[in-house]
Amino acid sequence: MSQKRDAAIVGIHEYPERDVEGLVSPMQIKAESAARALEDAGLNWSDVDAIYDSGDGGGMSGLTISEYFGLKPSVIDTTAVGGSSFEYHAGHAKRDIAAGKANVALLTYGSTAHSNARAIGVGGRGFGGTHPADNMDVFAGMTLIANYALVAQRHMHEYGTTSEQLAEISIATRCHAMRNPEAVQAMHDLEFLDIRETTIGDVVNSRLIADPLHLLECCMISDGGGAVVIASPEVARDCKKPPVWILGSGEATKYPENGGDITTSAAIQSGPSAFGEAGVSASEMDIAMIYDSFSITVLALLEDLGFCKKGEGGSWVKGGRLRFDRPNDGPALNTDGGGLSSNHPGMRGIFLLLEATRQLRGESHSQVENAKLAVAHGNGGMLGSRHCAGTIILGSD
Amino acid sequence: MKEIKRPLPRVNELDTKDFWTATKQNEFRYQQCDSCATVIFYPRRHCTGCTSGKLQWKVSAGKGTVYTYSVVRQSYHPFFRTVAPYTVAWIDLDEGPRILSNVIGISADEVSIGLRVQIEWEEHEELHIPLFKPA
Numbered sequence: 001m002s003q004k005r006d007a008a009i010v011g012i013h014e015y016p017e018r019d020v021e022g023l024v025s026p027m028q029i030k031a032e033s034a035a036r037a038l039e040d041a042g043l044n045w046s047d048v049d050a051i052y053d054s055g056d057g058g059g060m061s062g063l064t065i066s067e068y069f070g071l072k073p074s075v076i077d078t079t080a081v082g083g084s085s086f087e088y089h090a091g092h093a094k095r096d097i098a099a100g101k102a103n104v105a106l107l108t109y110g111s112t113a114h115s116n117a118r119a120i121g122v123g124g125r126g127f128g129g130t131h132p133a134d135n136m137d138v139f140a141g142m143t144l145i146a147n148y149a150l151v152a153q154r155h156m157h158e159y160g161t162t163s164e165q166l167a168e169i170s171i172a173t174r175c176h177a178m179r180n181p182e183a184v185q186a187m188h189d190l191e192f193l194d195i196r197e198t199t200i201g202d203v204v205n206s207r208l209i210a211d212p213l214h215l216l217e218c219c220m221i222s223d224g225g226g227a228v229v230i231a232s233p234e235v236a237r238d239c240k241k242p243p244v245w246i247l248g249s250g251e252a253t254k255y256p257e258n259g260g261d262i263t264t265s266a267a268i269q270s271g272p273s274a275f276g277e278a279g280v281s282a283s284e285m286d287i288a289m290i291y292d293s294f295s296i297t298v299l300a301l302l303e304d305l306g307f308c309k310k311g312e313g314g315s316w317v318k319g320g321r322l323r324f325d326r327p328n329d330g331p332a333l334n335t336d337g338g339g340l341s342s343n344h345p346g347m348r349g350i351f352l353l354l355e356a357t358r359q360l361r362g363e364s365h366s367q368v369e370n371a372k373l374a375v376a377h378g379n380g381g382m383l384g385s386r387h388c389a390g391t392i393i394l395g396s397d
Numbered sequence: 398m399k400e401i402k403r404p405l406p407r408v409n410e411l412d413t414k415d416f417w418t419a420t421k422q423n424e425f426r427y428q429q430c431d432s433c434a435t436v437i438f439y440p441r442r443h444c445t446g447c448t449s450g451k452l453q454w455k456v457s458a459g460k461g462t463v464y465t466y467s468v469v470r471q472s473y474h475p476f477f478r479t480v481a482p483y484t485v486a487w488i489d490l491d492e493g494p495r496i497l498s499n500v501i502g503i504s505a506d507e508v509s510i511g512l513r514v515q516i517e518w519e520e521h522e523e524l525h526i527p528l529f530k531p532a
């Protein structure tokens with residue numbers, strides 16, 4: 001196996017608050033997180049020569065963010081592909097560093113989706129843009145969750161997947177959330193009614209929002225953000241924390257096509273690209289940080305990434321297989337508590353990188369012993385219609 | 398009190414204008430390339446299958462099959478919250494186009510994948526909306 005170690009995650013920070021109404025702005029969350037992540041790495045603002053941003057700074061985000069942070073980067077990348085942006089950014093940072101264009105890359109995210117009562121998660125409308133495609137379905141009353149429910153319904157029809165199987169994803173994630181003090185605090189701050197480990201019965205008996213998806217299969221809507229610092233091997237060597245290497249990356253798109261298969265996501269294309277570059281396979285992963293906007297998102301993505309065959313996800317996840325304390329059964333899923341139970345301010349992709357890094361450093365609240373390899377997969381846009389996929393493979397020394 | 402109406406497409410959107418104009422005659426149009434036979438839907442001005450073909454308008458017979466659906470029980474939209482629960486579905490028309498619409502004329506709980514459906518036009522001033530009822 002010839003793995004390239006071109007770039008490593010050397011600094012991370014997850015903004016701890018989930019409800020900052022009127023007190024903190026998205027830009028402040030970004031800057032605070034950036035400073036803490038640089039400290040985590042033992043670096044300073046002046047070390048940063050590349051910034052990556054998904055548009056938090058508005059129309060000319062790269063410029064706005066540079067000025068706000070007080071940086072004069074030689075690389076700017078403002079790829080904006082929703083929740084998968086940060087996996088794209090990590091892949092691009094690796095590429096830019098390997099090409100000698102940068103030494104220290106800074107990725108940041110800040111959002112006050114909860115305070116703005118933004119329509120995501122259970123509340124999402126999902127449509128209403130100005131694209132010609134939107135002009136064809138604006139009349140149908142699609143909601144964001146219905147978009148994902150359309151995938152779940154077809155998955156159940158084709159493969160016999162059940163609500164009880166989908167619930168496994170919700171309860172494994174909640175199990176991990178209950179071990180993460182920030183996630184527990186988040187659920188309190190966001191006024192979750194019943195903050196405890198859940199059962200399959202709890203999930204399938206929670207109310208239907210868009211058939212076949214129930215309330216406890218939907219992500220939360222929080223405020224929040226974070227930052228990731230990625231550096232060259234030369235810089236990484238002198239950082240405070242052990243490097244977490246970016247071993248592979250993959251990108252792909254998917255949109256509705258006449259006669260297309262809705263149960264298969266863009267991960268079917270981005271996964272092989274990332275695993276191939278890293279020279280590893282899904283079965284070797286200790287940790288799977290998979291974008292959990294809804295239960296079905298994880299099920300479809302696990303299949304597409306190759307953890308099991310298409311259609312077999314339902315039986316594969318059964319029996320608590322995804323829990324952190326079942327390392328012999330495959331990867332631990334979303335050990336921070338996920339978007340379902342810890343943090344989802346609209347674009348969750350950065351948190352996938354953060355928790356994967358914690359695991360490979362040995363810093364998670366649901367630590368998998370001796371975790372060496374992790375996959376972070378972001379899904380940006382909507383699973384049932386149009387989305388981008390970003391896959392990143394991470395490895396410790 | 399002002400009646401809250403279904404949100405409607407813009408009839409002057411350049412790619413989809415001809416489609417929506419034809420709905421006033423209860424015609425469901427789609428495009429096919431005269432060179433490579435690719436069916437294009439949603440409407441566009443270029444063929445996605447080849448670079449040289451011209452797109453021809455065809456008219457669908459309006460019959461199709463439910464590919465997948467969801468019963469929406471919660472919506473924050475001022476119109477759709479008043480009609481919930483309602484069914485959104487991807488419909489595969491027999492000629493190839495896949496369209497997102499609502500299945501009507503049947504209780505939401507009776508809709509199923511594979512159900513045969515046909516267009517039921519909902520009339521509005523500037524355009525008609527293709528909804529689907531059991532065939």
Ligand SMILES: [Zn+2]
Binds near residue numbers: 444
């Ligand atoms: Zn053509």
